[in-house]
Amino acid sequence: MSTTAVTRTASPQTGTTTSPQTGNMTSPQTGTTTSPQTGNMTSPQTGTTTSPQSGISTSPQTESSTLLQSQSTGTLTTPATQSTIPNANIAQIIENISNVTTAEVLNLTNRAVIDNIKQLGKSDEWTETNAQVLMDKYLEGGAKVSTAEEVINLGSLIQSVPSDMFSEMSSDQMEKSLPTLSNRSSLLDDVQRSSIMRNALTSIGINQTVNIISGPLVSAIPLNSLYSLKTITSTTFERKSWTQSQSSYLVQKFVSNQNSININKIRAMDQAVIGMTCDMIEKVDKADWIEAANIMTKMDTFSSTKVKCLGTAIHGTLNFEKIKKEKLESIPPSVLAMFPMTDINKIPDTHCSSLVHLLGQVRLNLLPKISQKRTDFVNRAWSCAKSNSNLVKQLGSLVCDLTATRIDSLTKDQFSALISKFKSCGTFDPDKRVAVAGLIKKVFGSTSQWVATTVEGLGPLVSTLDREDLDQLPIRSDIADKLVEIIDNEEMNAATVNPNFDFSWNVENLYDVTYYMLRGGARRFRRDIETNCTSINFSVDMIKKMKELNFKWKSDELSSCMTSTIFLETLDTLNVVTKFDQIQHTILLMKAKKAFKLKTVEDFTAWKFKALGLIKKGFSVQELKRLRLNTDTILLNFGKVKNWENSQGRTIVQQFRNGLCLLPNKINGKQLFAFNNLLCFLNPVQVAQVNKAAFSEAMNKIGKITCGTPLLVAWKNKAVETFGPVTSWTNSLLQGLQNIVAGCSAAELKAINDTRLSSISSLAIPFIPPEVLKELSVAELKALGFANLGSITEEQRKMLNSQQLNVLEEVLDTRLTSHAGKIATSSFSYQ
DSSP states (O other): OOOOOOOOEEOTTTOOEEOTTTOOEEOTTTOOEEOTTTOOEEOTTTOOEEOTTTOOEEOTTTHHHHHOBOTTTOOBOOOTTOOOBOGGGHHHHHHTGGGOOHHHHHTBOHHHHHHTHHHHTTOSOOOHHHHHHHHHHHHHTTOOOOSHHHHHHHGGGGGGSOHHHHHHSOHHHHHHHHHHHHHTGGGSOHHHHHHHHHHHHHHTHHHHHHHHOOBGGGGGSOHHHHTTOSOOOGGGTTTBOOOHHHHHHHHHHHTTTOSOBOHHHHHHTGGGGGGOOHHHHHHBOGGGHHHHHHHHHTSTTSOHHHHHHHHHHHHTTOOGGGOOHHHHHHSOHHHHTTSOHHHHTTSOGGGHHHHHHHHHTSOTTSSOTTBHHHHHHHHHHHHHHTTOGGGGGGOGGGGGGOOHHHHHHOOHHHHHHHHHHHTTSOSOOHHHHHHHHHHHHHHHOOGGGOOHHHHHHHGGGGGGSOHHHHHTSOOOHHHHHHHHHHHHHHHHHOOOOOGGGOOOOOOGGGHHHHHHHHTTSOTTOOTTSOOOTTTTTOSHHHHHHHGGGGGGSOHHHHHHHOOHHHHHHHHHHHTTOSOOOHHHHHHHHHHHHHHTTOSSGGGOOHHHHHHHGGGGGGOOHHHHTTSOOOSHHHHHHHHTOOOOOHHHHHHHHHHHHHHTTOOGGGOOHHHHHHHGGGGGGSOHHHHHHSOHHHHHHTHHHHTTOOOOHHHHHHHHHHHHHHHOOGGGOOHHHHHHHGGGGGGOOHHHHHHSOTTTGGGSOTTTGGGSOHHHHTTSOHHHHHHHOHHHHHTOOHHHHTTSOHHHHHHHHHHHTBOGGGGTTTSOOOOOOOO
């Protein structure tokens, strides 16, 4: 056995000694040892460790037992000798919930949680992990969730109630609970909503349920349940967030057999107005078209295809050459954008101010990037600005389509007024990026003089700067914090969308400069030397500050410096980092096992799986085969994770089938909701065996899958088995099936009535194989509508003939040949 000499360095001012191995500092007066990573102080007399964040003390004799979980029951144990947080300290926790660690919540006794549940539930700041731990303690202490009063008392902690408890509530208590559950429904997951809705529909029926509930909870009502509604009145729509599919059905019934639709009907529809079809728009009283258009276009989810129909309807009522200012200003910007450019150019220059203002308010993602109109609008507005330079400040979203030359020509004053609009544009082409960066430096000066508010005000525009300018930013923690916020916001908002409508930012060039700034500006830090946890500032505070940037830690740094204390105190930061690689996930999983004091992976239980978040991706296939995946709650936690490796996904699905004793035909709707991102790892044979009732219940969730063609075909076949042949599919059903429609063959797509083709979700279009899409006739392509044609990808367009391309040019008002190469080829990736 080798021995290592320990050398301690003493401070001449205080006499404090520092260990070079751990960085711990020991006071000669008290003997107290302080950890530089956590700030925790340990008394040599008692061995008690005190956290400076919470002021909570933990005895070393009880620290391990505090975090132990019973291997036989999966419950959180609270030994009689455990040092627990008394009720008096609950108030301190409630006042500082955003900074409370999982370790501190674990230290609460079951009794303390039960006695203070109403106070604990008042806060909306609980992390998912801590809310789950509190719920486990509440239930393990003998409390229940079976009455409306208990539902009310839980407050925000309702988010962690096991879905089975909602299923088991009595009819009268469920009915009494529905108003509260409606108000809190944004906190509930799909499985919880499904359980609530199944109980409510069984207990009190569809009519009473619809009368009581409000908000997003209504989205959990299966489409086929709405078929049993006796009457549909204005109260059916009040304060209810119906889905596109539900709205389509309800609105169709609401205005059925009416030759005309008056404005009172439109007003009564509330948010469900998104269910209006082009045929219905044509029936709106002409005198009400403008007001109806304003109501409809205020809804972000109102399809651009329907906006196009509004434009067509209103266009014929206008005389553009003689249009009055008041009339022009009454037209919704989105509708104006659908008018032919030849008519927009006829609008008198005397109305330039109103016209530029309206064009600048057009929703950025209304028109695909390939639309020629985007350039035409800029040209018209720029022409107006020649006689009134102040109009440049009203360009609004049009700034995103300015050429580099025009961006260069903006004055400091004009650019400053338009910064908020430039921030919404997303990553620029190289020439525009240089132009924007030049203006930024012209307005704000050298980056070496910037302060945090400058960075905050520019937001993602900071990413237009080159590395040399970024390196000159002052090394200040407040600036680093703002850069982290920018990175975190853009990563959170990033989504897989058709490039034709992608206005997201690529901020990868901010990663390194932000990381080094957080590290104190060590831009030339030698990463090849032996890891020293103190010198690299590996601490709770640093990990919380870095957020998504935690993926920048080297594997050996995570391995060497991540203590159990640091892991538990930063778990809710680490478990949402999307850019960790497999090695980092594996290391963090190893740290989780140690922090949770688990002997084997079989000892992981429901709340621990939830606490792991994305770290679950660190499980190897061999470990996944040993996990106890045997509850719907655990299934939900795994289903929330995206981008599993194929081998992992298939193994997880098999383990759940074994653990839950699931034959495909025994999977219920709630479980299909829980599978979520794992749905793509079922094979076509298993999909074929899913029972029709479960599929019908979970159709909205399944319709969002982004699987490859074989799985989409399998789910389409299940839809045919459940709802009948494609030719019978209604507008509402086509909208509810969403991406599943992409599994249709060319013959099936062609068999859909032309009047219904526009009801296919634009999100499904990129998933239609190019060889299928090219079989549609010119008339069928045109019938797909504006939104769907705008979603056709470059890869799909390559297989269209000249006549088909002419349809796209006509409907989208674009010149496809002149945009070749403008948009990167879109090849949607499948799980």
